[in-house]
Amino acid sequence: MNRTISHTGGILLADEMGLGKTIQIIALLMLQKPSKQHPALIICPTSLIANWRSEIFRFAPTLSILIHRGPKRAGVSSGLKRAQVVLSTYDTVVNDVSIFEGVEWSWLICDEAQALKNPDSGRRKSIAKLPRQRTIPMTGTPIETSLLDLWSLVDLAIPGLLRDRDAFEKEFPNTEESARELAGLTDPIVLRREVKDVASDLPDRIDIDIPIELGARLAALYDAVLDDTLAKYPTAGALVATGQLQLFCAHPWLQGEGGNADDEETTLVRLPEVDLWTPKIERTIAILKDAFAAGKKVLIFAIFNRCGEIIREAADRQVPSAYWGAINGSTPPSERQKIVDEFSEYEGPGCLVMNPKAAGAGLNITAATIVIHYTLSWNPALEKQASARAHRRGQKEPVYVYRLFYEDTVERVMLDRSEWRTAIGNEAVPVSTRDEEDLKKALLIRPGGTE
Template identity: 40%
Template sequence: MFDAQFEGLRRIGEITVSRPSDQLEIDFEPGLLVLDLALTMTDGELCLGLASADSHSAPIVEWPTVDHVVIEATWWAIDEPTLREVRAALEGESIQLGVPLAMNQLLWLVWHDYVDVDASVLSQISGNSNVSSRTREFDAGLLSATLYPYQVSGATYLTSIVEQGLGALLADEMGLGKTMQALYVVSQLARASKSTALIVVPASTLANWEREFAKFARDLTVTSHVGSRRTGDHRALSRFNVVLTTYETATRDQTMLQMIDWSVVILDEAQSIKNRDSRRSAAVKQLRTQAAIAITGTPIENSLTDLWSIFEFLAPDHLGSLTEFQSRFPDNEMAAEQLSRRVAPLVIRRSVASVATDLPERVDIVTPIYVDAQIARSYEDARTTGHTAPLALLTKLRQICAGSAGADDDLLVASPKFARLREILEGLGSDGSKALIFSSFIDSIDALAHSVRELFPNMFVATVDGRSSPAERQAIIDDFSAHVGASVLVLNPRAAGVGLNIQAANYVIHFTPEWNPAIVAQASARSHRRGQHKPVFVYYLYYVDTVEDVMMSRLDIKRRLQTAGLSSASDEPGQSDLIAALAISPSGSFH
C-alpha cells in the first residue's frame, strides 16, 4: 500500500525521479534521502558504506544504479547523479563499498572530507583493532619481554602502517612504554627485510635505547653511529639491522645518511623537529626511507604547527603546505578538534588513565644516560688529580654527576641528565600530573628547583629538605597536593623519605642514586602507598661508567639480598664498591 502515488516523473527538491512501481507493497516516502559515506566495521574490518540520518538501517554496501532505493520496505528518492560522481572519484583510488580499507585509502577519504573519523571509529582503529586484513598477528616470541595489552595492539597497528609504506605518530603518554612498541616494529621489519632501520634519538636517551635492544631484542645487530670514531662509510652502516644516532650526529652526517634507503626512520622525542626551519628538522626530513615513525608524548607544545612539522616528516602531503595548514587550522580549540580527526588514522595516543587496568600499580623505569664531554672532563680531573680521601672523592664524583659540584645552574641545565628530566617533566602538563624529584645534595636541590621554575613558569615548584621544619614540610606538601595543574616537589630523600604521604604525585624521579636501597624504597613509597589511585611511574636517572653506574649495580644486588634477609642496610659503600667506583671512568663512553 502506498502513502502517496504520482504519475510519470516528479521533482523532489532539485532531483527528478520516476514513479515507484505499484506492483510493490511498500511505503512511499516523498522526501529525498540523503546518502553519505560512512565508516563501518564488518567482520572486524574497517569498510565504507552509504548511510543516512533519515534511515536507521545498516549502511548500504552497493552503489545504487537508479534514482531511488528501497530500504526496509520504504521507497526513497536519491540524488543518483551526485552519487555517480562520488563513486567515480572513489574508484579512481580503488575504493569500493563493503571492501576492507587500506590505511592510505582511509587517509585519502579523511583528507578529501568524504568521511569524518569520530571517537567511535577511533576506538577501533587507533591501536585497538585492524584497519585492514593486512595487519599482522602479534608475534609474542619476537621480543624477550611480555608486552601489556595496549602495547600489543599499538605494536601491531604500527607494524601494519609501516608495512604499507606510511608514517605513524606514537603519542602515548609518558611512562607507557613507547620504546618497547618501536622495538617490536623494528624486529618485525628486520625479520622480513634486509634493509636497515635508523633510530634518531636525543643524546640523553641513547644509552637507554642501546640497553633496551641488548636486553629485549638480542637477535638484532645494532650499532651506535656517534662520537669521533664513527664510520664515514655508509656501506658499513648497512650491514646492521639497526643504526642508532643522535639528532646532532644526524645533522652533521646528513649527506652520508641520505645515501642509505632505510626500511624505517624512527624519531624519538620527535618534538625536537617542531621547528621546520631548524637544521635538524631539515636533515631528518631529507632522509630516504620506506616508512617513518615519530615518538613523542607531547606532539603539540606551543602551536598546532608543531604537529604540522612532525607530519611533514611522517606524511609530507597529508596536511598540505604550511600556509594552507595555518589558514585551515588556526590555534583554537575547534581547529584542534578538526585536526585531531584528520590525523587520527596515523596517530596512536593512549593516556595513563585509559590503560590503567592494563598497568601494574607501579612501573619502575631505569634510565642510563651518557655524560657529555664537559662532565667527563670534570669527572676525570677530580678522579685522577689531588690526594683526596677515597670517601670524600666518592662524594665529589657524585656531586659532579648531580650537577652540584660548584657548577652554576646553566651547566646543570645543559647536562644530559637534566635534558632527560626536562623531557619527563614536559609530559606532566598534558594531564596536570605531579612529580617528586629526589636529589641527595642541597645545592643540587636548589639548582633543580630554580631551573624547573625557569623552564616551566606555570608549574607549582617547591623544595623539601633538612632546612625546613616538619610543620613547614607538611604545609608545603599540602599546597603541592591542592594545586590544580602540573606540580613538582624537589626533595632530599633522607629528610622527606620517611613519614610523609604525598599520594598526589604519581611520578617519582630519582635524580641521584643512593647506596642504601632502603632509602630509595622509602622515598618512592611517599607516592606509591595506600590512597594512591593512579599507576605510579618511578624513574632512576644515572650516568653510565661513573660512580652512579656502580651504585645502581650494587643497589640492585643489595635490594635482592635485603629481600632475602641476608644483608643489612648501609648508607656507605663497602670496600669492593669503593674500589669499583673509583676505578670506573666515563672518558671513553661520552657521546
C-alpha cells in the first residue's frame, strides 16, 4: 500500500468489513507521518469519530489529534493546523469547506466512502476540491448501485485515471463484461480482500434463507394492497406500490404515507382483521426462543423502526426474560456504542433490534452469534455491512445469518435482485441497475405463484 500510494498518490481501500482497514490506515500514517503544517484529514460518519480517536490513541499514541466538530470548532484554516491528525464528519467538512480548502492536507482519508459514490452530490464535489497530497477512500462496498460508484471513488483517489465521467460511462456500461474489464484496469490501485480468503481464524458464517408462505388470508390482503395502491396512484403507482408491499411484508399493521420504503418511521395501526402473529413473526419468535434457551445473543435488522415494537410484543408472550435494546436513526450517535456495550456485557441472552441504515456500519457486536434480517433491502451492501457487525475479527463462535422473506411477493424479487447485484459487484471489484424491470416483476408476482 505504501509503495503504491507513494507512486500514484492514491488508492482505494476496499477490504471487506472486519479486516482492519482502520489499523492499516494508522500504519500508513506512521510510515509517512503528517505534520501540523500539513496534517492528515480523516472524514467519517459521526458514529465513527470516537472509534478513530480510540484506535489512534491505542496504536499511534505519538500522533496528536484534533476533532473538528460542534459549535466550538475552529473558524479559520490556521485553527486546523494544531495537530497532526484532524478528525471530522462529512457534513461538517461540507459546511466548512472554505476553511478546509485553506490547508494542504498530507493525507485525505474518507471512511465509509460509499457516502461519496454519487459524483453529482454536493458532498462529493466539496471533498474533491480539497488540496491534498495523498487520498484514500475506504469502503467495504465500493459498488452499490452501478459501475459509476467505482468511477467516483477511483477518480477521487487518482483524478483522471479512468478518464472523465462521460467517457467512462460510454466505455463501461453496466454489464458483467464491462465489470470484468474494469477490474483489470483498477486492480493495481484497489486493495480488495475478503474475509473468507484472509481471516482463516474466523469461525464459520452460516447463511440460512427462510422462505415463508403468506397463507390464503394474508395473500388476499396483499393483493388488495397492490390493487388499491395502483388505483390510487396511477402515475407513480409502481414505485409507491412496491413500498406499500414492503411495509405489508414487514407486518400488515405498518402504515406509511405514500409507501416510501426508505422512511424509517411508520405508523402502527392494529387492524382487527390481522393478528399480531403473522407467519414471519412466528418464525422470528421461534428463532429467538431457541437462541435465548441456549443463552445466545441476537441481532435483528429491520428497515422500519416500528418492527421492533411488534417483535418485542410477540416475544414478551413467548420467550424468557432477556436484554432488549434498539438502535435506529433517532438514537443519538453518542448513545449507540453505550447500547452495544450494555448488550455485550449483559450476562445472559439478549436481542438488539436495529435499523441497518443507522447501525449497519462502524459497530463491533461480536457478542451476538445470530443475525436475523427481518426485512430485506434492494441494496445487498447494506445487508452485508449489517451481518458484518457480528461476523468479524474478535468473533469466537460460528455466526448464523437468517434472511426471512415471503415467497411469491416483492421480497422474492428483492432477494433475486440482491443476489444479481452482488454477482456483478464481485466482477467489478475483482452492479448495475434493473430498477424498471424489477418494479414490473414486483407488481406481477402474486402470492400463490401466479403472475
